[in-house]
Amino acid sequence: MSTRAALPPRAHHRPAWHVATVLETRAETPNAVRLILDVPTWPGNEAGTHLDVRLTAPDGYQATRSFSVASSEPGRVVLGIDEVPDGEVSPFLVRDVRAGDKLEIHGPLGSYFLWRPGQSDRPVQLIAGGSGVVPLYAMAATHAAASDPSPFRLTYSVRTPEHVFFRDELAALAGPSFTIDYIYTRQAPPDWGGTVGRLTRESLVGTTIAPHERPRIFVCGSTGFAESVAAWLLELGHSPRDILTERYGGL
């Protein structure tokens, strides 16, 4: 982030409104749903993108919220949505939406918190808290699909194994160029050898790419999570320019 940065390349696609039809809903975690949307006009998106979902009531009342996109291909959008207790939109999306329902989306949005294949050969460290893994999963999937050679590592702080988003997909992506470290904050799998508890500066040292390897770092989680992790990364010697943060829980 520099004061007079050269203009970055424009996102491939200008944001626009699209009508989406729900193809499938799936329980992602005990508190979250995976929505698979059929959006014939969706142009595709880069990994890390978000979009706005707008719901309209019969009397015209509208509510709009932002969500990260887990997918990247044209014509189809996958969202992983955590229920915000006392929220207005997420409880409806998690509990009430079913296949065939229509909603409006605006996007793709954001051209900063993005990972593009071939952009750099530096290693990439992804650090997720809870549902903050959604845009980072999109990056890992894009990295694998592009056979990009840069090493990827995901450090994923999550309450319990059943709260992991995209668990099977992440397991399938793991390999020589993509490693995953789970931090279980409440309960670990039965055969888990590590400790259970919140992510700390010390556990971050053991599970992330070292500063001398100059990783580009994407952090996504709650505000408290992003603040703590970014501060620890600076203390460990990473450059502030290499740390990109995204937070959920704006609403």
Added chain:
Amino acid sequence: MSIATRGFRGRRREPGDRLPPGQTKVSRWPVLSAGPTPDVDTDTFDFVIRDENDTEHHWNWEQLLAVGVEDITVDIHCVTHWSKLDMPWRGVSLDKLFENVDTKYDYVMAESYGGYTANIPLKDLRDGQAWIAIEAEGAPLTPEHGGPARLLVPHLYFWKSAKWIRGLTMMPTNEPGFWEQYGYNLHGDPWKEQRYW
């Protein structure tokens, strides 16, 4: 274009809520920023306005406060669809800070500790519309909310209210700042829903 979503009712606005289109009222104060929170010390704090004559007007922390801190109550609107109403702030009016600045340029680049920038027309910063804020909700601004000092331009989307403010540089043209380079609107009027471009 607007289609109804089956079963959605949502919450109704309370009478008297002054909300721009697409916004929802919050009581909490969410945090958004693109990178780590910089550590800005009031002991070394230096705020500067640079004009086209290469004149620099500097204020250290004590000098800034000595200009005069006023109470402000305003609504703020974030591009991520939340608004916070009747929020009490304290800060120094930019009208006072611009009093001795001689400029013919119409645009300003706000610059922050940490490298963040935001472009704003000068006319949006004058006439009681903008402040260097140092307190919110009765307490000094916390670092994650831009402390010790942030720009406060409440009639524009809140990314224009640059956190960790360190200076304003006059510009002849409306060059895009940080988020503006990434597709956010050059002006950002919430009542016109100027979110993206």
